[in-house]
Amino acid sequence: MRSLAITLLGLINTTSFHSTNHQIARYVLENLERVEYLSEPDLARACSVSKSSVNRFCKELGYPGFAQFQADVLRFNRRHAFKYVLPPAAPDEPLPAVPAPDDPTLLGRYCAAVARTAARLAANVSDETLRGLARDLDAYERVIVMGEMQSGDVAQMFQHNLFEAGRVVTASVYAKEQRELVSNLEPGTLVIVFSLFGRFFHRLEKQHGIVERPEGTKLCWITSCPMFTPASRPDLVIDLGVEKNLTAGNLAMEMVANVVTMHYWQQRNG
Structure with missing residues (x-):
């Protein structure tokens, strides 16, 4: 199922939100624990599609029929859920020493720089802001995460981790897809943009024009360098306040x- 999950997430990323395949893939990913008890007509009703659409969906993924697709889904288990809980520190366990900035090894100096970045990040970004963004993940019907190049890697990692935590979102890492998604936003959509150098909206407006967003949408921008444009101001800006090199x-x-x-995992699991 691990490879099937990746396939279904890819389907989520490359199909229209209202398309039949998108609706089926999204329902399955969001309801893995229920699929065992669903017949093919049940799944069709749950997704508001026809039984033939479910059959066609299974065949397009390479399965002879629904039974084989269902069997593959049932092999999946959210085994990695433990990774969303920070391990408790033993009372008598000493903290590891942070390498000094003048450590003779490159690895040591790099780790020291990363530690400084982490401390700066904790000072610059409000944990309550991040908790609020986690609440937004459930408050909005549709969530789209975006990024390009290095930022796109973060967006895709975020999508995969959220799926493991129980939330299915769309990830977009190509400019053409992003322009189409932004120009067709619907109410009830949360857009989270990762932009390392802060030029996402400059590029988007240069190629697409002013971003018009309907009421009921929210735009969050996570960046190390917020470079605002006159028109496309996000609703929430998370300025990391760190440098833009490999240590930050x-x-x-x-x-x-x-x-x-x-935070999202804790919300769902108390």
Whole structure:
């Protein structure tokens, strides 16, 4: 099922939100524990599609029919859920020493720089803001995460971790897809943009024009360098306040994404 999950997430990313295949893939990913008890007509009713659409969906994924698809889904278990809980520190366990900035090894100096970045990030970003973003993941019907190049890697990692935590979102890492998604936003959509160098909206407006968003949408921007444009101002800006090199930028975005995922996991599981 692990490879099937990746296939279904890819389907989520490359099909229209209202398409038949998108609706089926999304329902299955969001209801893995229920699929065991569903017949093919049950799944069709749950997705508001025809039974023939479910059959066609299974065949397009390479299965002879629904029974074989269902059997593959049932092999899946959210085995990695434990990774969303920070391990408790033993009372008598000493904290590991942080390498000094003048450590003779490159690895030691790099780790020291990363530790400084983590401390700066914790000082710059409000944990309550990240908790609020985790609440938004459930408050909005549809969630789209975006990024390009290195930022796209963070967006896709965020999508996968959220899926493991129980929330299915769309990830978009190509400019053409992003323009189409942004120009066709519907009420009830949350968009989270990862942008290391802060030029996402400059590029988007240059190629697409002013981003018009309907009421009921929310735009969150996570960046190390917020460079605002006159028109497309996000509803929420999370300024990481760190540098844009290998010891900071992408790592800081990944840390923020991980904390949001852990907050989401805690919300769902008490």
